[in-house]
Amino acid sequence: MIILQKILENINYLGGIALFLIGLHTVVTHSNLIKRIIGLNIMGTGVFLFFVAIGNVTGGEPPIMTEDNIGAIFINPLPSVLILTGIVVVVSMTVYSLSLVIRIFETYGTIDQKELTRLISEQNNHD
Protein backbone atom coordinates (compact mmCIF):
# COMPACT_ATOMS: atom_id res chain seq x y z
CA MET A 1 0.00 0.00 0.00
CA ILE A 2 2.85 2.34 0.84
CA ILE A 3 4.44 1.62 -2.53
CA LEU A 4 1.17 2.45 -4.29
CA GLN A 5 1.00 5.71 -2.36
CA LYS A 6 4.58 6.56 -3.35
CA ILE A 7 3.82 5.84 -7.00
CA LEU A 8 0.73 8.04 -6.91
CA GLU A 9 2.66 10.88 -5.27
CA ASN A 10 5.40 10.80 -7.87
CA ILE A 11 3.29 9.87 -10.86
CA ASN A 12 4.48 12.90 -12.87
CA TYR A 13 8.13 12.07 -12.45
CA LEU A 14 7.56 8.39 -13.17
CA GLY A 15 5.57 9.26 -16.27
CA GLY A 16 8.36 11.53 -17.48
CA ILE A 17 11.00 8.86 -17.00
CA ALA A 18 8.76 6.19 -18.59
CA LEU A 19 8.25 8.36 -21.67
CA PHE A 20 11.99 9.03 -21.83
CA LEU A 21 12.75 5.30 -21.78
CA ILE A 22 10.02 4.42 -24.30
CA GLY A 23 11.42 7.06 -26.64
CA LEU A 24 15.00 5.85 -26.15
CA HIS A 25 13.88 2.28 -26.85
CA THR A 26 12.17 3.39 -30.05
CA VAL A 27 15.21 5.35 -31.26
CA VAL A 28 17.61 2.50 -30.60
CA THR A 29 15.61 -0.52 -31.78
CA HIS A 30 13.45 0.60 -34.71
CA SER A 31 14.97 0.49 -38.16
CA ASN A 32 12.46 2.86 -39.77
CA LEU A 33 13.98 6.35 -39.78
CA ILE A 34 10.65 8.16 -39.34
CA LYS A 35 9.86 6.02 -36.31
CA ARG A 36 13.23 6.95 -34.87
CA ILE A 37 12.40 10.63 -35.17
CA ILE A 38 9.04 9.96 -33.48
CA GLY A 39 10.98 8.19 -30.74
CA LEU A 40 13.12 11.29 -30.24
CA ASN A 41 10.00 13.38 -29.86
CA ILE A 42 8.62 10.98 -27.25
CA MET A 43 11.93 11.21 -25.41
CA GLY A 44 11.74 14.98 -25.53
CA THR A 45 8.19 14.96 -24.20
CA GLY A 46 9.30 12.80 -21.30
CA VAL A 47 12.01 15.26 -20.33
CA PHE A 48 9.63 18.20 -20.69
CA LEU A 49 7.00 16.51 -18.52
CA PHE A 50 9.64 15.85 -15.90
CA PHE A 51 10.85 19.45 -16.04
CA VAL A 52 7.35 20.94 -15.78
CA ALA A 53 6.46 18.56 -12.94
CA ILE A 54 9.34 20.02 -10.91
CA GLY A 55 7.63 23.40 -10.92
CA ASN A 56 4.49 22.11 -9.26
CA VAL A 57 3.82 23.22 -5.68
CA THR A 58 1.15 21.30 -3.78
CA GLY A 59 -1.87 23.54 -3.34
CA GLY A 60 -0.29 26.29 -5.39
CA GLU A 61 -2.16 28.67 -7.65
CA PRO A 62 -1.35 29.59 -11.25
CA PRO A 63 1.29 32.35 -11.12
CA ILE A 64 -0.96 35.21 -12.19
CA MET A 65 -1.05 38.06 -9.68
CA THR A 66 -4.45 39.61 -9.10
CA GLU A 67 -5.83 41.64 -6.23
CA ASP A 68 -7.52 38.56 -4.77
CA ASN A 69 -4.56 36.28 -4.33
CA ILE A 70 -1.85 38.48 -2.86
CA GLY A 71 0.25 36.37 -0.51
CA ALA A 72 -1.04 33.06 -1.87
CA ILE A 73 1.29 30.19 -2.77
CA PHE A 74 2.10 30.15 -6.48
CA ILE A 75 3.51 27.31 -8.54
CA ASN A 76 6.97 27.89 -10.00
CA PRO A 77 6.53 29.33 -13.50
CA LEU A 78 10.21 29.13 -14.51
CA PRO A 79 10.32 25.45 -15.64
CA SER A 80 7.33 25.98 -17.92
CA VAL A 81 9.03 28.97 -19.50
CA LEU A 82 12.26 27.04 -19.99
CA ILE A 83 10.38 24.18 -21.60
CA LEU A 84 8.88 26.56 -24.17
CA THR A 85 12.44 27.06 -25.41
CA GLY A 86 13.03 23.32 -25.26
CA ILE A 87 9.95 22.62 -27.39
CA VAL A 88 11.13 25.09 -30.04
CA VAL A 89 14.54 23.42 -30.10
CA VAL A 90 13.06 19.92 -30.51
CA VAL A 91 10.74 21.13 -33.27
CA SER A 92 13.67 22.54 -35.24
CA MET A 93 15.65 19.37 -34.69
CA THR A 94 12.69 17.31 -35.93
CA VAL A 95 12.30 19.47 -39.02
CA TYR A 96 15.98 19.15 -39.84
CA SER A 97 16.04 15.37 -39.42
CA LEU A 98 12.83 14.95 -41.44
CA SER A 99 14.37 16.95 -44.27
CA LEU A 100 17.38 14.64 -44.11
CA VAL A 101 15.03 11.65 -44.37
CA ILE A 102 13.51 13.17 -47.52
CA ARG A 103 16.99 13.48 -49.04
CA ILE A 104 17.84 9.91 -48.02
CA PHE A 105 14.63 8.65 -49.61
CA GLU A 106 15.39 10.57 -52.81
CA THR A 107 18.89 9.15 -53.13
CA TYR A 108 18.48 5.59 -51.85
CA GLY A 109 14.76 4.95 -52.36
CA THR A 110 14.28 3.56 -48.86
CA ILE A 111 13.98 4.76 -45.28
CA ASP A 112 14.75 1.44 -43.62
CA GLN A 113 18.05 1.41 -41.74
CA LYS A 114 18.80 -2.27 -42.51
CA GLU A 115 18.15 -1.74 -46.21
CA LEU A 116 20.33 1.39 -46.15
CA THR A 117 23.20 -0.42 -44.46
CA ARG A 118 22.97 -3.17 -47.10
CA LEU A 119 22.97 -0.66 -49.97
CA ILE A 120 25.93 1.28 -48.55
CA SER A 121 28.04 -1.82 -47.92
CA GLU A 122 27.29 -3.08 -51.45
CA GLN A 123 28.41 0.28 -52.80
CA ASN A 124 31.61 0.17 -50.74
CA ASN A 125 32.43 -3.32 -51.96
CA HIS A 126 31.80 -2.19 -55.51
CA ASP A 127 34.40 0.60 -55.26
Next chain:
Amino acid sequence: MIEQLPIINLLLLLGTALIIPLFKKRPFQLSLTLCFLVLLTVLVSSVFLLIHVLEYGEFYYHFGNHENLIGIEFLIDAFSAFFTVFVAALVLVIYLYSWKDKTEGIENKEFGRYYILLFILLFSIFGILYSNDLFNTYVFIEILSITSCAIISIKRKKETYTAAFRYVMLNEIASMSYLLGVALIYMITGHLNLERVATSLQSIWPLYSTNIIIAIGFMTIGVGIKAAIFPFHIWLPDAHATAPSTSSAILSGIVVKIYILVLVKLLFRVFGMEIVEALHIKWIMLILGSAGMIMGSIFAIAQKDVKRMLGYSSVAQIGYIILGIGLFTEAGLQAAFFHIISHGIMKAALFLSVGVIIYYKHVQKLKDFEGIGYQMPISMTVFSFGALGMVGIPLTSGFISKFNLGIAVIDANLIFFLIIIILSGLLNVVYYFPIVISAFLKDNKEMQKIPHIEKVPNIMLIPILTLGVAIVVLGLFPNLIMDIIVSVVATLF
Protein backbone atom coordinates in the same frame (compact mmCIF):
# COMPACT_ATOMS: atom_id res chain seq x y z
CA MET B 1 32.97 49.70 -22.93
CA ILE B 2 35.10 46.60 -22.40
CA GLU B 3 32.29 44.98 -20.40
CA GLN B 4 30.15 45.10 -23.53
CA LEU B 5 32.66 43.30 -25.78
CA PRO B 6 31.40 39.73 -25.22
CA ILE B 7 27.88 40.59 -26.23
CA ILE B 8 29.17 42.64 -29.16
CA ASN B 9 31.10 39.56 -30.31
CA LEU B 10 27.97 37.44 -30.20
CA LEU B 11 25.84 40.06 -31.95
CA LEU B 12 28.45 40.56 -34.68
CA LEU B 13 28.52 36.85 -35.45
CA LEU B 14 24.74 36.48 -35.38
CA GLY B 15 24.25 39.68 -37.37
CA THR B 16 26.65 38.56 -40.08
CA ALA B 17 24.76 35.30 -40.43
CA LEU B 18 21.58 37.30 -40.97
CA ILE B 19 23.17 39.79 -43.36
CA ILE B 20 24.74 37.29 -45.79
CA PRO B 21 21.42 36.39 -47.49
CA LEU B 22 20.82 40.09 -48.23
CA PHE B 23 23.98 40.21 -50.35
CA LYS B 24 22.62 37.56 -52.69
CA LYS B 25 22.43 39.84 -55.72
CA ARG B 26 25.81 41.50 -55.13
CA PRO B 27 29.13 39.94 -56.16
CA PHE B 28 30.03 37.13 -53.83
CA GLN B 29 33.45 38.67 -53.17
CA LEU B 30 31.76 41.46 -51.23
CA SER B 31 30.19 39.18 -48.62
CA LEU B 32 33.42 37.18 -48.40
CA THR B 33 35.33 40.34 -47.51
CA LEU B 34 32.66 41.39 -45.04
CA CYS B 35 32.80 38.01 -43.29
CA PHE B 36 36.59 38.25 -43.14
CA LEU B 37 36.42 41.68 -41.52
CA VAL B 38 33.86 40.47 -38.98
CA LEU B 39 36.00 37.46 -38.06
CA LEU B 40 39.04 39.71 -37.71
CA THR B 41 37.11 42.11 -35.47
CA VAL B 42 35.90 39.24 -33.30
CA LEU B 43 39.45 37.89 -33.03
CA VAL B 44 40.84 41.30 -32.07
CA SER B 45 38.15 41.90 -29.47
CA SER B 46 38.66 38.39 -28.03
CA VAL B 47 42.39 39.06 -27.71
CA PHE B 48 41.56 42.38 -26.08
CA LEU B 49 39.26 40.62 -23.61
CA LEU B 50 41.93 38.04 -22.83
CA ILE B 51 44.53 40.73 -22.09
CA HIS B 52 42.01 42.62 -19.96
CA VAL B 53 41.04 39.49 -18.03
CA LEU B 54 44.64 38.46 -17.42
CA GLU B 55 45.43 41.90 -16.09
CA TYR B 56 42.34 42.87 -14.09
CA GLY B 57 40.68 39.52 -13.40
CA GLU B 58 37.32 38.05 -14.33
CA PHE B 59 34.09 39.96 -14.78
CA TYR B 60 30.41 39.15 -15.23
CA TYR B 61 27.93 40.33 -17.82
CA HIS B 62 24.34 40.42 -16.58
CA PHE B 63 21.63 40.47 -19.22
CA GLY B 64 19.21 43.30 -18.62
CA ASN B 65 21.14 44.07 -15.41
CA HIS B 66 19.22 41.38 -13.53
CA GLU B 67 21.25 39.74 -10.78
CA ASN B 68 22.15 36.09 -11.29
CA LEU B 69 19.32 34.82 -9.07
CA ILE B 70 16.76 35.58 -11.76
CA GLY B 71 18.78 36.61 -14.80
CA ILE B 72 21.14 35.08 -17.31
CA GLU B 73 24.82 35.63 -16.74
CA PHE B 74 27.99 35.52 -18.82
CA LEU B 75 31.28 34.88 -17.05
CA ILE B 76 34.37 36.20 -18.82
CA ASP B 77 37.44 34.79 -17.16
CA ALA B 78 40.76 33.43 -18.39
CA PHE B 79 39.08 30.12 -19.30
CA SER B 80 36.43 31.49 -21.65
CA ALA B 81 38.56 34.36 -23.00
CA PHE B 82 41.49 32.09 -23.85
CA PHE B 83 39.41 29.48 -25.67
CA THR B 84 37.43 32.09 -27.60
CA VAL B 85 40.74 33.49 -28.88
CA PHE B 86 41.75 29.97 -29.93
CA VAL B 87 38.44 29.33 -31.70
CA ALA B 88 38.41 32.70 -33.46
CA ALA B 89 42.01 32.36 -34.66
CA LEU B 90 41.60 28.81 -35.95
CA VAL B 91 38.31 29.60 -37.68
CA LEU B 92 39.90 32.62 -39.33
CA VAL B 93 42.59 30.41 -40.88
CA ILE B 94 40.10 27.74 -41.96
CA TYR B 95 37.79 30.44 -43.32
CA LEU B 96 40.54 31.83 -45.57
CA TYR B 97 41.09 28.33 -46.93
CA SER B 98 37.39 27.87 -47.63
CA TRP B 99 37.34 30.83 -50.07
CA LYS B 100 38.44 28.71 -52.99
CA ASP B 101 37.65 25.15 -52.01
CA LYS B 102 34.28 24.81 -53.69
CA THR B 103 34.99 21.54 -55.41
CA GLU B 104 33.92 19.38 -52.55
CA GLY B 105 30.35 19.00 -53.65
CA ILE B 106 28.99 22.25 -52.27
CA GLU B 107 27.06 23.91 -55.07
CA ASN B 108 27.82 27.52 -55.89
CA LYS B 109 24.45 28.83 -54.77
CA GLU B 110 24.81 26.98 -51.46
CA PHE B 111 28.16 28.57 -50.73
CA GLY B 112 26.58 31.62 -49.13
CA ARG B 113 24.42 29.34 -47.00
CA TYR B 114 27.54 27.56 -45.84
CA TYR B 115 28.81 30.78 -44.31
CA ILE B 116 25.46 31.45 -42.65
CA LEU B 117 25.80 28.09 -40.90
CA LEU B 118 29.45 28.74 -40.08
CA PHE B 119 28.67 32.03 -38.38
CA ILE B 120 25.74 30.64 -36.39
CA LEU B 121 28.05 27.80 -35.33
CA LEU B 122 30.66 30.30 -34.13
CA PHE B 123 27.95 32.27 -32.34
CA SER B 124 26.88 29.20 -30.40
CA ILE B 125 30.48 28.25 -29.56
CA PHE B 126 31.11 31.70 -28.11
CA GLY B 127 27.83 31.43 -26.22
CA ILE B 128 28.75 28.07 -24.69
CA LEU B 129 32.15 29.33 -23.60
CA TYR B 130 30.88 32.57 -22.05
CA SER B 131 27.68 31.21 -20.54
CA ASN B 132 27.46 30.73 -16.79
CA ASP B 133 24.02 29.16 -16.78
CA LEU B 134 23.06 25.51 -17.22
CA PHE B 135 19.94 26.00 -19.32
CA ASN B 136 21.50 28.72 -21.46
CA THR B 137 24.33 26.30 -22.18
CA TYR B 138 21.74 23.72 -23.27
CA VAL B 139 20.20 26.14 -25.77
CA PHE B 140 23.61 27.02 -27.23
CA ILE B 141 24.52 23.31 -27.37
CA GLU B 142 21.39 22.64 -29.42
CA ILE B 143 22.23 25.45 -31.85
CA LEU B 144 25.72 24.00 -32.17
CA SER B 145 24.29 20.51 -32.78
CA ILE B 146 22.00 21.58 -35.61
CA THR B 147 24.59 23.74 -37.36
CA SER B 148 27.36 21.17 -37.04
CA CYS B 149 25.06 18.52 -38.58
CA ALA B 150 24.05 20.95 -41.30
CA ILE B 151 27.60 21.78 -42.38
CA ILE B 152 28.02 18.05 -43.03
CA SER B 153 24.81 17.51 -44.94
CA ILE B 154 25.23 20.66 -47.06
CA LYS B 155 27.47 18.64 -49.36
CA ARG B 156 25.19 17.02 -51.93
CA LYS B 157 26.59 13.54 -51.84
CA LYS B 158 24.96 10.25 -50.98
CA GLU B 159 27.00 9.34 -47.91
CA THR B 160 26.66 12.69 -46.17
CA TYR B 161 22.95 12.24 -45.60
CA THR B 162 23.20 8.96 -43.70
CA ALA B 163 26.23 10.21 -41.75
CA ALA B 164 24.44 13.42 -40.82
CA PHE B 165 21.30 11.48 -39.86
CA ARG B 166 23.21 9.25 -37.48
CA TYR B 167 24.97 12.32 -36.06
CA VAL B 168 21.70 14.17 -35.51
CA MET B 169 20.07 11.17 -33.80
CA LEU B 170 22.94 10.69 -31.35
CA ASN B 171 23.19 14.43 -30.82
CA GLU B 172 19.54 14.63 -29.87
CA ILE B 173 19.74 11.67 -27.47
CA ALA B 174 22.73 13.40 -25.89
CA SER B 175 20.93 16.75 -25.60
CA MET B 176 17.94 15.10 -23.98
CA SER B 177 20.18 13.36 -21.47
CA TYR B 178 21.85 16.65 -20.65
CA LEU B 179 18.48 18.36 -20.23
CA LEU B 180 17.26 15.59 -17.90
CA GLY B 181 20.41 16.11 -15.85
CA VAL B 182 19.68 19.84 -15.67
CA ALA B 183 16.12 19.02 -14.56
CA LEU B 184 17.40 16.77 -11.77
CA ILE B 185 19.76 19.48 -10.57
CA TYR B 186 17.10 22.17 -10.75
CA MET B 187 14.79 19.88 -8.78
CA ILE B 188 17.06 19.85 -5.73
CA THR B 189 18.79 23.23 -5.92
CA GLY B 190 16.24 25.52 -7.54
CA HIS B 191 18.99 27.35 -9.41
CA LEU B 192 20.43 27.23 -12.90
CA ASN B 193 23.35 29.60 -12.37
CA LEU B 194 26.59 27.61 -12.21
CA GLU B 195 27.95 29.23 -9.05
CA ARG B 196 24.68 29.13 -7.12
CA VAL B 197 24.18 25.49 -8.12
CA ALA B 198 27.73 24.70 -6.99
CA THR B 199 27.25 26.29 -3.56
CA SER B 200 23.94 24.59 -2.90
CA LEU B 201 25.21 21.22 -4.17
CA GLN B 202 28.02 21.36 -1.61
CA SER B 203 25.56 21.67 1.25
CA ILE B 204 22.87 19.22 0.09
CA TRP B 205 25.17 16.54 -1.34
CA PRO B 206 24.68 14.03 1.51
CA LEU B 207 20.90 14.60 1.53
CA TYR B 208 20.10 14.13 -2.15
CA SER B 209 22.95 11.93 -3.29
CA THR B 210 20.69 9.79 -5.56
CA ASN B 211 19.59 12.82 -7.55
CA ILE B 212 23.14 14.05 -7.91
CA ILE B 213 24.48 10.66 -9.00
CA ILE B 214 21.77 10.28 -11.67
CA ALA B 215 22.24 13.87 -12.81
CA ILE B 216 26.02 13.56 -13.11
CA GLY B 217 25.57 10.31 -15.03
CA PHE B 218 23.09 11.74 -17.52
CA MET B 219 25.06 14.95 -18.05
CA THR B 220 28.44 13.26 -18.44
CA ILE B 221 27.05 10.72 -20.92
CA GLY B 222 25.18 13.43 -22.81
CA VAL B 223 28.26 15.61 -23.20
CA GLY B 224 30.39 12.49 -23.73
CA ILE B 225 28.37 11.39 -26.76
CA LYS B 226 28.82 14.81 -28.31
CA ALA B 227 32.53 14.90 -27.46
CA ALA B 228 33.03 11.40 -28.97
CA ILE B 229 34.58 9.94 -25.82
CA PHE B 230 35.53 6.38 -26.64
CA PRO B 231 32.50 4.07 -26.46
CA PHE B 232 30.29 6.85 -27.83
CA HIS B 233 32.47 7.66 -30.84
CA ILE B 234 30.54 5.66 -33.47
CA TRP B 235 29.15 8.73 -35.24
CA LEU B 236 32.47 10.54 -35.57
CA PRO B 237 34.40 8.74 -38.37
CA ASP B 238 31.44 8.76 -40.78
CA ALA B 239 30.51 12.35 -40.04
CA HIS B 240 34.05 13.70 -40.28
CA ALA B 241 34.99 11.64 -43.32
CA THR B 242 32.07 12.61 -45.52
CA ALA B 243 31.93 16.31 -44.64
CA PRO B 244 33.61 18.96 -46.84
CA SER B 245 37.28 19.47 -45.85
CA THR B 246 36.68 22.80 -44.14
CA SER B 247 33.78 21.34 -42.14
CA SER B 248 35.90 18.36 -41.14
CA ALA B 249 38.61 20.70 -39.89
CA ILE B 250 36.10 22.75 -37.90
CA LEU B 251 34.27 19.72 -36.48
CA SER B 252 37.40 17.83 -35.55
CA GLY B 253 39.53 20.76 -34.46
CA ILE B 254 36.98 22.86 -32.60
CA VAL B 255 33.44 21.53 -32.10
CA VAL B 256 34.41 18.30 -30.35
CA LYS B 257 36.73 20.26 -28.03
CA ILE B 258 33.96 22.64 -27.04
CA TYR B 259 31.95 19.73 -25.60
CA ILE B 260 35.01 18.59 -23.68
CA LEU B 261 35.27 22.10 -22.24
CA VAL B 262 31.59 21.91 -21.24
CA LEU B 263 32.42 18.66 -19.44
CA VAL B 264 35.33 20.37 -17.67
CA LYS B 265 33.02 23.20 -16.61
CA LEU B 266 30.44 20.74 -15.27
CA LEU B 267 32.90 18.61 -13.34
CA PHE B 268 35.03 21.39 -11.88
CA ARG B 269 32.62 24.30 -11.48
CA VAL B 270 29.23 22.65 -10.87
CA PHE B 271 29.84 19.36 -9.10
CA GLY B 272 33.17 20.19 -7.50
CA MET B 273 36.01 17.96 -6.42
CA GLU B 274 34.26 16.49 -3.38
CA ILE B 275 31.42 14.88 -5.35
CA VAL B 276 33.71 13.90 -8.23
CA GLU B 277 36.04 12.08 -5.88
CA ALA B 278 33.24 10.39 -3.98
CA LEU B 279 31.81 8.96 -7.22
CA HIS B 280 35.19 7.73 -8.58
CA ILE B 281 34.71 9.68 -11.79
CA LYS B 282 38.50 9.94 -11.95
CA TRP B 283 38.86 6.23 -12.66
CA ILE B 284 35.98 6.13 -15.14
CA MET B 285 37.60 8.92 -17.14
CA LEU B 286 41.09 7.46 -16.95
CA ILE B 287 39.88 4.06 -18.19
CA LEU B 288 37.66 5.50 -20.94
CA GLY B 289 40.47 7.83 -22.04
CA SER B 290 43.07 5.11 -22.27
CA ALA B 291 40.64 2.72 -23.98
CA GLY B 292 39.97 5.45 -26.54
CA MET B 293 43.68 6.04 -27.08
CA ILE B 294 44.32 2.39 -27.88
CA MET B 295 41.10 1.45 -29.70
CA GLY B 296 40.94 4.63 -31.79
CA SER B 297 44.46 3.96 -33.08
CA ILE B 298 43.70 0.29 -33.78
CA PHE B 299 40.57 1.21 -35.75
CA ALA B 300 42.55 3.85 -37.64
CA ILE B 301 45.12 1.29 -38.82
CA ALA B 302 42.39 -0.67 -40.62
CA GLN B 303 41.06 2.27 -42.65
CA LYS B 304 41.54 2.67 -46.40
CA ASP B 305 40.11 6.17 -46.67
CA VAL B 306 42.43 8.90 -45.44
CA LYS B 307 39.68 11.08 -43.94
CA ARG B 308 38.14 8.15 -42.06
CA MET B 309 41.61 7.40 -40.74
CA LEU B 310 41.93 10.99 -39.51
CA GLY B 311 38.50 10.66 -37.87
CA TYR B 312 39.54 7.58 -35.91
CA SER B 313 42.79 9.35 -35.03
CA SER B 314 40.64 12.11 -33.50
CA VAL B 315 39.01 9.49 -31.27
CA ALA B 316 42.46 8.48 -30.06
CA GLN B 317 43.56 12.08 -29.46
CA ILE B 318 40.36 12.84 -27.52
CA GLY B 319 41.42 9.92 -25.34
CA TYR B 320 44.61 11.84 -24.45
CA ILE B 321 42.60 14.90 -23.49
CA ILE B 322 40.17 12.85 -21.36
CA LEU B 323 43.11 11.13 -19.69
CA GLY B 324 44.64 14.50 -18.85
CA ILE B 325 41.38 15.81 -17.41
CA GLY B 326 40.75 12.51 -15.61
CA LEU B 327 43.88 12.97 -13.52
CA PHE B 328 42.15 15.91 -11.78
CA THR B 329 45.49 17.56 -11.05
CA GLU B 330 46.71 20.94 -12.24
CA ALA B 331 49.47 19.40 -14.32
CA GLY B 332 47.01 17.01 -15.96
CA LEU B 333 44.62 19.79 -16.87
CA GLN B 334 47.46 21.92 -18.25
CA ALA B 335 48.55 19.04 -20.47
CA ALA B 336 44.95 18.43 -21.58
CA PHE B 337 44.37 22.09 -22.44
CA PHE B 338 47.66 22.29 -24.31
CA HIS B 339 46.64 19.19 -26.23
CA ILE B 340 43.27 20.75 -27.06
CA ILE B 341 45.15 23.63 -28.70
CA SER B 342 47.84 21.58 -30.39
CA HIS B 343 45.44 18.88 -31.59
CA GLY B 344 43.14 21.57 -32.95
CA ILE B 345 45.97 23.05 -35.00
CA MET B 346 47.39 19.70 -36.12
CA LYS B 347 44.02 18.22 -37.12
CA ALA B 348 43.11 21.38 -39.01
CA ALA B 349 46.46 21.19 -40.83
CA LEU B 350 45.93 17.51 -41.67
CA PHE B 351 42.36 17.88 -42.88
CA LEU B 352 43.12 21.00 -44.91
CA SER B 353 46.22 19.55 -46.56
CA VAL B 354 44.23 16.42 -47.43
CA GLY B 355 41.59 18.84 -48.69
CA VAL B 356 44.13 20.44 -51.05
CA ILE B 357 45.04 17.01 -52.37
CA ILE B 358 41.37 16.13 -52.88
CA TYR B 359 40.84 19.49 -54.58
CA TYR B 360 43.68 18.90 -56.99
CA LYS B 361 43.75 15.13 -57.52
CA HIS B 362 40.22 14.05 -56.50
CA VAL B 363 41.58 11.08 -54.60
CA GLN B 364 40.79 10.11 -51.05
CA LYS B 365 42.02 6.51 -50.80
CA LEU B 366 45.30 5.79 -49.04
CA LYS B 367 46.72 3.80 -51.95
CA ASP B 368 46.45 6.83 -54.23
CA PHE B 369 48.86 8.76 -52.03
CA GLU B 370 51.89 7.03 -53.49
CA GLY B 371 54.39 9.54 -54.83
CA ILE B 372 52.07 12.46 -54.20
CA GLY B 373 54.84 14.25 -52.31
CA TYR B 374 56.60 14.91 -55.61
CA GLN B 375 53.54 16.41 -57.20
CA MET B 376 52.33 18.46 -54.28
CA PRO B 377 55.37 19.18 -52.10
CA ILE B 378 53.88 22.00 -50.02
CA SER B 379 50.66 20.38 -48.90
CA MET B 380 52.30 17.02 -48.36
CA THR B 381 55.02 18.66 -46.23
CA VAL B 382 52.38 20.25 -44.05
CA PHE B 383 50.63 16.88 -43.85
CA SER B 384 53.90 15.30 -42.74
CA PHE B 385 54.38 17.93 -40.03
CA GLY B 386 50.86 17.25 -38.79
CA ALA B 387 51.53 13.50 -38.84
CA LEU B 388 54.82 13.96 -36.95
CA GLY B 389 52.98 16.08 -34.41
CA MET B 390 50.31 13.41 -33.95
CA VAL B 391 52.97 10.80 -33.32
CA GLY B 392 54.75 13.14 -30.91
CA ILE B 393 58.15 13.70 -32.51
CA PRO B 394 60.21 16.45 -30.78
CA LEU B 395 60.09 19.96 -32.30
CA THR B 396 56.34 19.66 -32.89
CA SER B 397 53.57 20.78 -30.56
CA GLY B 398 52.33 17.20 -30.26
CA PHE B 399 55.55 16.27 -28.48
CA ILE B 400 55.11 18.99 -25.88
CA SER B 401 51.57 17.93 -25.05
CA LYS B 402 52.50 14.24 -24.76
CA PHE B 403 55.58 15.13 -22.72
CA ASN B 404 53.48 17.22 -20.31
CA LEU B 405 50.88 14.49 -20.12
CA GLY B 406 53.56 11.92 -19.33
CA ILE B 407 54.97 14.10 -16.56
CA ALA B 408 51.48 14.68 -15.16
CA VAL B 409 50.84 10.93 -15.12
CA ILE B 410 54.12 10.29 -13.31
CA ASP B 411 53.32 13.03 -10.80
CA ALA B 412 50.00 11.37 -10.08
CA ASN B 413 51.83 8.08 -9.53
CA LEU B 414 49.97 6.18 -12.25
CA ILE B 415 52.83 4.64 -14.20
CA PHE B 416 50.47 2.18 -15.94
CA PHE B 417 48.95 5.00 -17.97
CA LEU B 418 52.42 6.14 -19.10
CA ILE B 419 52.81 2.76 -20.79
CA ILE B 420 49.48 3.29 -22.55
CA ILE B 421 50.55 6.77 -23.73
CA ILE B 422 53.75 5.35 -25.22
CA LEU B 423 51.90 2.38 -26.74
CA SER B 424 49.35 4.68 -28.33
CA GLY B 425 52.17 6.85 -29.72
CA LEU B 426 53.69 3.76 -31.33
CA LEU B 427 50.31 2.81 -32.81
CA ASN B 428 50.09 6.34 -34.27
CA VAL B 429 53.38 5.65 -36.06
CA VAL B 430 51.85 2.54 -37.63
CA TYR B 431 49.14 4.43 -39.46
CA TYR B 432 50.68 7.86 -40.07
CA PHE B 433 54.16 6.96 -41.29
CA PRO B 434 53.19 4.67 -44.20
CA ILE B 435 51.38 7.59 -45.81
CA VAL B 436 54.35 9.93 -45.45
CA ILE B 437 56.76 7.23 -46.62
CA SER B 438 54.73 6.25 -49.66
CA ALA B 439 54.23 9.91 -50.55
CA PHE B 440 57.88 10.94 -50.35
CA LEU B 441 60.29 8.07 -50.11
CA LYS B 442 59.12 5.55 -52.71
CA ASP B 443 62.05 5.38 -55.11
CA ASN B 444 60.28 6.02 -58.34
CA LYS B 445 62.07 7.61 -61.28
CA GLU B 446 58.89 8.52 -63.12
CA MET B 447 57.56 10.43 -60.16
CA GLN B 448 60.59 12.69 -59.96
CA LYS B 449 60.11 13.86 -63.53
CA ILE B 450 56.70 15.29 -62.76
CA PRO B 451 57.06 19.08 -62.40
CA HIS B 452 56.64 20.40 -58.87
CA ILE B 453 53.80 22.71 -59.65
CA GLU B 454 50.79 22.88 -57.41
CA LYS B 455 47.96 24.35 -59.36
CA VAL B 456 46.26 25.28 -56.16
CA PRO B 457 45.26 28.89 -55.44
CA ASN B 458 47.55 30.71 -53.03
CA ILE B 459 44.64 31.51 -50.76
CA MET B 460 44.41 27.80 -50.00
CA LEU B 461 48.14 27.30 -49.54
CA ILE B 462 48.74 30.23 -47.16
CA PRO B 463 46.38 28.89 -44.44
CA ILE B 464 47.89 25.42 -44.43
CA LEU B 465 51.41 26.92 -44.35
CA THR B 466 50.35 29.07 -41.39
CA LEU B 467 49.10 25.99 -39.58
CA GLY B 468 52.29 24.08 -40.41
CA VAL B 469 54.42 26.92 -39.05
CA ALA B 470 52.20 27.13 -35.96
CA ILE B 471 52.81 23.43 -35.20
CA VAL B 472 56.58 23.97 -35.22
CA VAL B 473 56.50 27.29 -33.36
CA LEU B 474 54.38 25.79 -30.57
CA GLY B 475 56.78 22.87 -30.49
CA LEU B 476 59.80 25.14 -30.10
CA PHE B 477 58.32 27.79 -27.83
CA PRO B 478 55.49 26.16 -25.86
CA ASN B 479 55.75 28.87 -23.21
CA LEU B 480 54.05 31.29 -25.61
CA ILE B 481 50.72 29.82 -24.52
CA MET B 482 51.72 27.68 -21.56
CA ASP B 483 51.84 30.72 -19.25
CA ILE B 484 48.27 31.61 -20.20
CA ILE B 485 47.15 27.98 -19.80
CA VAL B 486 48.55 27.99 -16.24
CA SER B 487 46.33 30.94 -15.33
CA VAL B 488 43.39 29.32 -17.18
CA VAL B 489 43.77 26.17 -15.08
CA ALA B 490 44.06 28.31 -11.95
CA THR B 491 40.48 29.52 -12.49
CA LEU B 492 39.16 25.96 -12.21
CA PHE B 493 40.71 25.01 -8.87
